[in-house]
Amino acid sequence: MNTKKPSRNLRFVIIGAGMAGILSGIKLQQAGYSNVTIYEKAKKIGGTWRENTYPGLTCDVPSHAYTYSFEPNPEWSHQLPPGAEVQQYFEGITAKYQLEKNIQFNQEISRCEFIDGRWQLETKSGTKDQADIVIAATGVLHHPRMPDIAGIDDFDGAIFHTARWDHSVPLADKRIGVIGNGSTGVQIISALSSQAAKLIHFQRTAQWIMPVENPAFTEQEKEAFRNDQALLKLMQKHPDYVASVNRFTDGVSNPDSAAMQEIEDIVLANLENSITDPILKEKLRPNYRAACKRLIFSPDYYQAIQKENVHLEDQAISHIEKDGVRLKDGTLHELDVIALASGFHADQFMRPMNIIGNNGIKLNDVWASSPRAYLSISIPEFPNLFMLNGPNGPSAISH
Numbered sequence: 522m523n524t525k526k527p528s529r530n531l532r533f534v535i536i537g538a539g540m541a542g543i544l545s546g547i548k549l550q551q552a553g554y555s556n557v558t559i560y561e562k563a564k565k566i567g568g569t570w571r572e573n574t575y576p577g578l579t580c581d582v583p584s585h586a587y588t589y590s591f592e593p594n595p596e597w598s599h600q601l602p603p604g605a606e607v608q609q610y611f612e613g614i615t616a617k618y619q620l621e622k623n624i625q626f627n628q629e630i631s632r633c634e635f636i637d638g639r640w641q642l643e644t645k646s647g648t649k650d651q652a653d654i655v656i657a658a659t660g661v662l663h664h665p666r667m668p669d670i671a672g673i674d675d676f677d678g679a680i681f682h683t684a685r686w687d688h689s690v691p692l693a694d695k696r697i698g699v700i701g702n703g704s705t706g707v708q709i710i711s712a713l714s715s716q717a718a719k720l721i722h723f724q725r726t727a728q729w730i731m732p733v734e735n736p737a738f739t740e741q742e743k744e745a746f747r748n749d750q751a752l753l754k755l756m757q758k759h760p761d762y763v764a765s766v767n768r769f770t771d772g773v774s775n776p777d778s779a780a781m782q783e784i785e786d787i788v789l790a791n792l793e794n795s796i797t798d799p800i801l802k803e804k805l806r807p808n809y810r811a812a813c814k815r816l817i818f819s820p821d822y823y824q825a826i827q828k829e830n831v832h833l834e835d836q837a838i839s840h841i842e843k844d845g846v847r848l849k850d851g852t853l854h855e856l857d858v859i860a861l862a863s864g865f866h867a868d869q870f871m872r873p874m875n876i877i878g879n880n881g882i883k884l885n886d887v888w889a890s891s892p893r894a895y896l897s898i899s900i901p902e903f904p905n906l907f908m909l910n911g912p913n914g915p916s917a918i919s920h
Contacts (some may be wrong), residue, residue, distance in 0.1 A: 536560055538559050
């Protein structure tokens with residue numbers, strides 16, 4: 522650890538105690554800064570891994586790559602880690618670096634205003650603070666987006682957003698509908714296909730699915746990781762993973778590249794070779810090029826959607842009523858449980874905070890047409906305010 526004392530005793534405020542906020546706290550600690558507070562709106566750390574606990578939750582980045590470079594983990598159970606293990610990893614790191622002493626939980630920042638060279642902050646509960654530097658580690662997947670479907674409140678069964686999963690609701694032998702077919706919806710279908718009596722996947726837009734494997738690490742492999750630090754470091758930047766990242770980055774940067782052609786060939790072959798029913802295959806075939814939307818990574822969705830108790834519904838939804846989901850063609854799917862896998866308001870970034878920069882300029886006005894920032898990190902007229910995942914930041918990330 523760097524014990525060099527900084528020349529200035531700067532005051533830092535970090536907003537959010539997810540993956541990025543925890544890392545910020547550690548790095549400031551290592552740089553010798555002690556005047557640091559992390560404000561977290563929830564009662565514990567974790568960000569998206571705290572918020573999401575739905576069945577089948579899995580990180581679609583290889584587990585060893587989804588670690589801090591200085592904190593490899595030899596104990597991952599699978600190639601793609603389950604969400605609970607990811608949350609456990611970050612809780613362990615937080616404890617190891619004794620960060621909880623710097624975190625104020627249940628404190629949601631509501632206002633940041635730059636006055637006389639310093640940021641003045643206020644939480645919803647009325648707590649006030651000042652900072653020389655504010656680091657927004659707010660992430661983009663923490664404001665659930667509810668679908669605009671009439672009748673949601675009329676359903677007699679259990680209905681909830683997937684980021685607010687109600688674990689008191691029994692699922693075995695139930696009739697379950699999943700609305701939304703992004704990564705979350707796909708993972709839930711795979712997880713529930715073996716226990717639901719009937720499982721309906723409501724699809725608005727077909728998705729390209731990148732095939733992946735998710736084997737469990739053997740005890741022999743984990744023992745090798747524990748005893749061989751060089752091997753463990755290699756796993757963090759495994760050549761196969763680095764190649765896939767580079768391929769995706771090259772592909773989205775140049776849609777006419779060989780990398781993009783390779784991506785398209787892989788996802789097309791996955792569809793053609795995995796689905797046997799020609800009608801289902803056409804329902805699952807997107808009408809746009811791969812990577813125009815975020816790719817879905819799944820080892821088993823195509824297998825799950827072909828089970829006898831699982832049905833893909835691509836007809837438009839009219840409304841939800843007390844017994845289930847009514848389609849625009851009049852068909853009623855009677856259900857006991859509806860899971861809304863409708864995603865998040867990914868454009869919120871630091872919203873709904875009221876952020877005011879130089880000379881009273883409001884971020885909501887600057888971003889009225891669309892969010893934008895310099896290198897996804899900083900915004901003109903908002904001095905010493907830095908984002909760790911700002912506008913367009915995730916666009917060239919492969920997973």
